[in-house]
Amino acid sequence: MSDTATGLRHVEHVMGTVFSFDIRDRPTPAIRRALAEAVRHLHRIDAMFSTYRSDSHISRLDHDEIRLEDCPPEVHEVLSLCAQAAHTSDGWFSVIPAGTLDPSGLVKGWATEAASQLLHDAGAHHTCVNGGGDLQLRGRAAPDTAWRVGIAHPLRPGELATVITADHDLAVATSGTAERGHHIVDPHTGRPADTFASLTLVGPRLTLTDTYATAAFARGDGAQDWVETLDGYEAFAVLPDGREWRTPGFIHYGA
Template identity: 75%
Template sequence: MRDTEQGLRHVEHVMGTVFSFDIRDRPTTAIHRALGDAVRHLHTVDAVFSTYRHDSAVSRLGRDEIRLADCPSEVHEVLSLCARANRDTEGWFSAVADGTLDPSGIVKGWATENASRLLHEAGARHTCVNGGGDIQVRGQAAPGTPWRIGVAHPLHPAALATVVIANGDLAVATSGTAERGAHILDPHDGSPAAGLASVTVVGSRLTMTDAYATAAFARGEESRDWLESLAGYEALAVLPDGRTWRTSGFDRLAS
């Protein structure tokens, strides 16, 4: 945790990735306390939802060792959000894509949004919380200066596919194979999704933005019309051959 002239910054290794906090408000005792609460929240989420932990609630639930009624309230909330995402995406988001319970496609975005909310409730109005590349921002980077969020190009590691300009609350989520390989499955047949190299979805809140990005990547090129129909969301896709497409309002958000 590091105070700077611009505010407060912190990096936390948790949930198998890196979370970064960039708070541009004057640090107060309440904000310091909220940052600590946000970090503890992330570790709790990891303990409850990690599919790599044999003793996590999700792992035990998936093995039928416990019932949903025995799980922490967070599990009920996340599985309810997964059911909503499944309906919204016409079945292309699934917490059981390969027959095993795995709500990871929504957990990181949900945890990141919750961390951002904790800071906001403590009085931090200008923040960027980055959960392994999925980002929730609020306010501005500086008075009169928007946040600029670079989106990595999936085929050219040193290049950016685009830069999203955020004035006010905005969420940016990218799904693809660049970082973790072919980890997103077609929920209908269990095969690795391969129709896109990456897809970036922009919305106001990260939980569903992240879920929609996962679903769009699983759906491939056919996701374009569906993404266009989503009110309050825009998207950019990079195809395996380097071509791109974007929804009609995406250019208003990008430089």
């Protein structure tokens, strides 16, 4: 945790990735306590949902070692949200993508949004919480300065594909192959989804923005039409051959 001239910053390694907190409000004692609680929250969620830990609730549930009613409320909430996302996406989002119970496609965004909410409730209204590259933005970077988020180009290392500008609460989530390869699978065939090099979604809150980005990436050719049916969401995509497309409303956020 470090104070700066403009607020408070912290980096935490958890959930197999890096979370960063950029708080632009004056760091009051309440905000400091909320930041510490947000970090503890992330570690609790990791203990519940890690598919790499045999003692996590989600692993034990998958192996029939416990029942759903034995799990904490957070597990019920996440699985309910996953069911809603599966319905909204016509099954293109799935918690059983490879034959095992894995809600990871929703958990990281949900945990990041919850951490952001803890800060907001404590009086931090101008924040960026970054969960492994997916962001929940609130307020502004400075009184007269919008947040600016660079989206890495998946085919040109070191270059940006676009820059998203936000002067109000906004979530930004990118699914792609640049860092983790073809890790998103088509839930209907079990094969890696390969229509896109990357797909970025913007929306009001990160839980569904991140989830819908995964679903759109898996959906492939029908993704643009589907995103355009979602109220409050816009998308930007880069195809493997370098071509790009944007939904009509994306012009309000990115180049």
